[in-house]
Amino acid sequence: MVNFGYTLMCEQSGPTELVDDAVRAEEAGYDFAAISDHFSPWLAEQGHSPFAWSVLGAAAYATQHLELMTMVTCPTRRYHPAVVAQQAATIGVMSQGRFTLGVGAGENLNEHVAGAWPHRTQRHEMLAEALEIINPLLDGETVRHSGTYYEVPEAKLWDRPEEGVPVVMAVSGHDSLEVAASLSDGVVAVQPDRSLRIPDKPFYGQVAMCYGPDESECRKRALDQFRWFGLQWPVMAELPDPRAFDAASSFVTEDDVASAISCGPDLDRHLQAIRSYVDAGCTHIALVQIGGDFQHDFLDWSESTLLPALRS
Template identity: 45%
Template sequence: MPEYGYFLSTEEFGPADLVEQARMAEQAGFQALWISDHYHPWNAAQGQSPFVWSVIGALTEAVSLPVQTAVTCPTVRMHPAVVAQAAATCAVMTGGRFRLGVGTGEALNEHVVGGPWPPVHRRLEMLEEAIQIIRNLFTGEEVNHHGTHYTVENARLYTVPDEPVPIDISGFGPKATALAARVGDGFITMTPDETLVSHYRKGGGGGKPVSGGLKVCHGLDREEAVRRAREVWGNQLLPGELTQLLPTPRHFEQTAPLVTDAMAASSFTCGDDAEEHVGALTAFADAGFDRVYVSQIGPDQRGFFDFYRTKVLPQVQGAAPASPGEGAPR
């Protein structure tokens, strides 16, 4: 049976809201947290972008749940040596309950420091080298590295966890999936694609964890929930490599006419039908995922957490349904 977690969206919520959502997630019965790592939101309708490492520090004081970035790009905006220090500190603060999720990133977040945005094959090379540097630094030994893309001189992390931080790699196509299988401690992908999971397992992933995430929009008015999902997260439905290449939120806003309510209705689970939400989660379980993280779109977070606590999580976790007043988020 998979573990079910909550996906905190730094693109859509500020720091205080994210911490409060984490508290409600723990009270509702979610078992872990994902948190996105963005410099920009995808569009103005989302409207936030707090620094993820500061928020994680607050989360460690607010809840006892494991935390993972989903995902950090450790190659352009931040040097891998700096990401290693941030991840090691988070692991110490969580008592070893932190995993580092990494990926090749998007121009939206990474090009802000200037310079060209590399093609995908170069970004995969950079990611593999970055992971090597980060793992070497997790040992607590001095690291000197003169590689193709990065230089590290006389670097040593003095604050490190007892065990190295696991590094899970995000992938949506065969090349990134192959890299995750070869060098990752786990695999992250965002659709319940059984074929992709199989390629990961056969390529070297073996028994390592596979994690997935989805966004839903719970609400009593399904049409309104669909509209909100399209307006706020329509960027997820853009074709091809647009999400990796467009450089600013303004450019994503210009693509809004490409996404219709019908597309959103068929792609996001919207409304208050518990069986539809259960089905969306179990699709990941059926595809072989070990961990599934769900994120609520929009401001009705308390309604979402109460709905999942009483109607959804008991079904997917195999527990008796909670009564409406029992353990309600406060």
């Protein structure tokens, strides 16, 4: 059985709207809500970027059954790993054990606000060392750590769920998969690739779509707000700000976006896009509706049409 989630996109909605959307997603029947954690939007046209952890706290208190997760946060530059552990433990308590911490190596777009952006190899080393701090803290241990990148003279979490907080890690290849296998409880994939699975562990994917009654309008909206989508991770991780994403995606056409993102009212087209992640073995799939002003219509359609079709 695949669990289906709704994505709270901090880049395209304000904080109060995101909490309201989480409540509506629970009512619509979604199993979980995943939230992005950015300091900046990908493009200025998206127009938002509230603090994800504040939104999570409010959403945890406002919902009853909806699982919550970060997809993903970067525990290496903007946040010290011990602070990420404290944030995750607090949301775990507030949600009564409904929170999963999703982590990744991050992007220049968000992390450079706190210092220079390291090389990819260094970033992966930093992420592995961060998990060596986060995991024992979430397990209730007192941590003393002196490493290559981080110092923790002594730290203990005083408020944490007794069952701990699951940690899943974004992976893109063999090297990161090895780290995830040893230091996380599951993986988040950036593409529907069955080889990125770890046996008997959760496997998360994410599918962007642009639902609406007019396919032409949906294609235009997807181009306006998600044209960065096709840049691929080696590029996306390095660009520093929305202006750079705008320049790098200026060559992208409406047809390019529509070939990668399902647009319009056709249910079968959206199901086909999701099916590739089901076929890859994902146990959890988070859906992204493009356009902050179109979430209510999407959630209504999810309740009446999309989720019943997915579960049948």
